[in-house]
Amino acid sequence: MASRKRKQKRMLFKSLSNLYAVLVYGFLYAPIAVMMVFSFNDQKVNYYWNGFTLKWYVKLFTDSSIVEYLWNSLFIAGMATLGSVVIGTIGAVGLIRFEFRLKKLVNHSLYIPIVIPEIVLGLSLLLLFEVIRLPLGFTAIILSHITFCVPFVIIIMRGRLSGMDLSVEEASMDLGANRMVTFFRVTLPMLVPGIMSGAFMSFTLSIDDVIISNFVSGPYSTTFPVKILSLVKTGLSPEVNALTTIMIAVILLGLLINSTVQAFIRKRFLTHIKSYF
Amino acid sequence: MNPSESQGEKNTLAKTRNLKRNTLPALTMAGPVTFWMLVFVLLPLLYVVFISFMRRDAFGGIDYHVTLSNYVEILQPVYLKVIWKSIKLALLTTVICILIGYPLAYYIARKPSKLAAKLLMLVMIPFWTNTLVRLYSINLMGQPNGFLNQFLLRAGLISKPLDILYSDGIVVVGLLISMLPFAILPLYASIEKLDKSYLEASSDLGARPAITFLRVTIPLTLPGIVAAVMLVFIPSLGMYYVPEALGGGKVMLIGSLIRNQFLVTKNWPFGASLSILLLLITLIMLWLYTRIAKLDDMEVF
Structure with missing residues (x-):
């Protein structure tokens, strides 16, 4: 009798916790769902449903300046990712291998962009560009994005490097390779997974950044999020909803392809290994 | 050749080798990130601290006079x-x-x-x-x-x-x-x-x-x-x-x-x-x- 009661209690607890999870996910996804639904809404001012249309998608591809800002953002994110991965990867190896006077200072300063409020980093970069007389715009945005991406790349790389067997590098140098060859032929290939996740992180941070870009973008060249910020106050046109819906679809497709490819590789790889035994 | 001279020669040789072996790679590898952190993070932040003690001039620029008035x-x-x-x-x-x-x-x-x-x-x-x-x-x-x-x-x-x-x-x-x-x-x-x-x-x-x-x-x-x-x-x-x-x-x-x-x-x-x-x-x-x-x-x- 008692055990049945306990079982019932457990079942109740389980369904309650499932309900809770559904509610929290619902809260996180409600704005996205609303945005997607309204991208098909046949009405300029999106207060209520007025009928299905695809005209915002058509408008997006025929006459819309919004897409241009998205290209800006993609370009900036690409350049910032490239820059921060190169500096971060080489820097992470350098900071572990070598001892020098400023090392401690650099190691501590890496945490600064991560922990200080974004707005402080944004305004300090604005002041820097003002002092060195670098005009605000694409270059300034890319330099700023590299600044907040590099620490993340280095921290990810460090995790990777600390789990690595360093004797391989020594073996390479004992066998006559110099540091450069060792770095490119031994260290770098081992770091590829870290580089990938560092690049992914940098790209995500860069493409979604509002605050720092807002400070250093200047009046003429601007990123997608900053443009949206200036439009939000006056009201977004539904083609922005259409564009964001497409972006989400692309992300989901990418995730799906990624997991399928990985599962495929794992399977192939396993059978490959098994064939040796 | 006296021994101390050859010792000194060895030292400089060791130094140049050391420079080639350690300083150059260290500079190329740790140099960029050090430069970046100093120029783009630390110096601008110090500058923010600095101008927080300055005054604003009439044109929205900075008047370099120490003051606590902002605080x-x-x-x-x-x-x-x-x-x-x-x-x-x-x-x-x-x-x-x-x-x-x-x-x-x-x-x-x-x-x-x-x-x-x-x-x-x-x-x-x-x-x-x-x-x-x-x-x-x-x-x-x-x-x-x-x-x-x-x-x-x-x-x-x-x-x-x-x-x-x-x-x-x-x-x-x-x-x-x-x-x-x-x-x-x-x-x-x-x-x-x-x-x-x-x-x-x-x-x-x-x-x-x-x-x-x-x-x-x-x-x-x-x-x-x-x-x-x-x-x-x-x-x-x-x-x-x-x-x-x-x-x-x-x-x-x-x-x-x-x-x-x-x-x-x-x-x-x-x-x-x-x-x-x-x-x-x-x-x-x-x-x-x-x-x-x-x-x-x-x-x-």
């Missing part, structure tokens, strides 16, 4: 009110984030690892869509003739549209939507690491589930909780686009105040002193964090 200006009731409100809303957001996030992180951590990875992915996906577009959706839903009010009116729950927008409450909702993933991830990381045998030991020793939770689970996952507090509180405090998108300029927070000093009214020294205040609050939080969780436990980030 005295912060003490005016108008600004103190803004600062107090920012801290209050950021704290409220943080507390709600933990209260909502902890049970969900616990729920995910108790699932088999494959399902847990998928559930975590679901937490992250909204984070990849533009935050501002999501905020704008909330804005649309909350309009007086928007979806939410229409729904409530038709359901007969209210007789006239509610003022949902332009309030502190909706700003907190916006902050929650953009910050919740940052709370769930560290919480999940620490709950997942929790050794279940402690919980079993506690219940074997006669503790009821609630007691076990309060006396064992919470203390053991404290580093994750503190990390979540940091990751939510610090960005919420300096956030300005959430109040702008949802508060319509009626909800003034310290982030918007700083932004206006730099991008609108061009009073840089005053903006700098406000951001130094923001930094001080951040440093206090960090200090508390290192007191509670050890700093080398940075992996929760």
Whole structure:
């Protein structure tokens, strides 16, 4: 009798916790769902449903300046990712291998962009560009994005490097390779997974950044999020909803392809290994 | 050739070899990141501290005269009110984030690892869509003739549209939507690491589930909780686009105040002193964090 009661209690607890999870996910996804639904809404001012249309998608591809800002953002994110991965990867190896006077200072300063409020980093970069007389715009945005991406790349790389067997590098140098060859032929290939996740992180941070870009973008060249910020106050046109819906679809497709490819590789790889035994 | 001379020659030879072997690679590898951190992070921050003690000149530039007037200006009731409100809303957001996030992180951590990875992915996906577009959706839903009010009116729950927008409450909702993933991830990381045998030991020793939770689970996952507090509180405090998108300029927070000093009214020294205040609050939080969780436990980030 008692055990049945306990079982019932457990079942109740389980369904309650499932309900809770559904509610929290619902809260996180409600704005996205609303945005997607309204991208098909046949009405300029999106207060209520007025009928299905695809005209915002058509408008997006025929006459819309919004897409241009998205290209800006993609370009900036690409350049910032490239820059921060190169500096971060080489820097992470350098900071572990070598001892020098400023090392401690650099190691501590890496945490600064991560922990200080974004707005402080944004305004300090604005002041820097003002002092060195670098005009605000694409270059300034890319330099700023590299600044907040590099620490993340280095921290990810460090995790990777600390789990690595360093004797391989020594073996390479004992066998006559110099540091450069060792770095490119031994260290770098081992770091590829870290580089990938560092690049992914940098790209995500860069493409979604509002605050720092807002400070250093200047009046003429601007990123997608900053443009949206200036439009939000006056009201977004539904083609922005259409564009964001497409972006989400692309992300989901990418995730799906990624997991399928990985599962495929794992399977192939396993059978490959098994064939040796 | 006398021995000391050859010794010296050897030394210089060793030095050049050493230079070639260590200094050059060190310079090429650690050089760029050192340069970057010094030029783009440390020097600009020092400059911010510097100009916070300067005066503004008539043209929105900086007049190089040492003064404390910017810090005295912060003490005016108008600004103190803004600062107090920012801290209050950021704290409220943080507390709600933990209260909502902890049970969900616990729920995910108790699932088999494959399902847990998928559930975590679901937490992250909204984070990849533009935050501002999501905020704008909330804005649309909350309009007086928007979806939410229409729904409530038709359901007969209210007789006239509610003022949902332009309030502190909706700003907190916006902050929650953009910050919740940052709370769930560290919480999940620490709950997942929790050794279940402690919980079993506690219940074997006669503790009821609630007691076990309060006396064992919470203390053991404290580093994750503190990390979540940091990751939510610090960005919420300096956030300005959430109040702008949802508060319509009626909800003034310290982030918007700083932004206006730099991008609108061009009073840089005053903006700098406000951001130094923001930094001080951040440093206090960090200090508390290192007191509670050890700093080398940075992996929760």
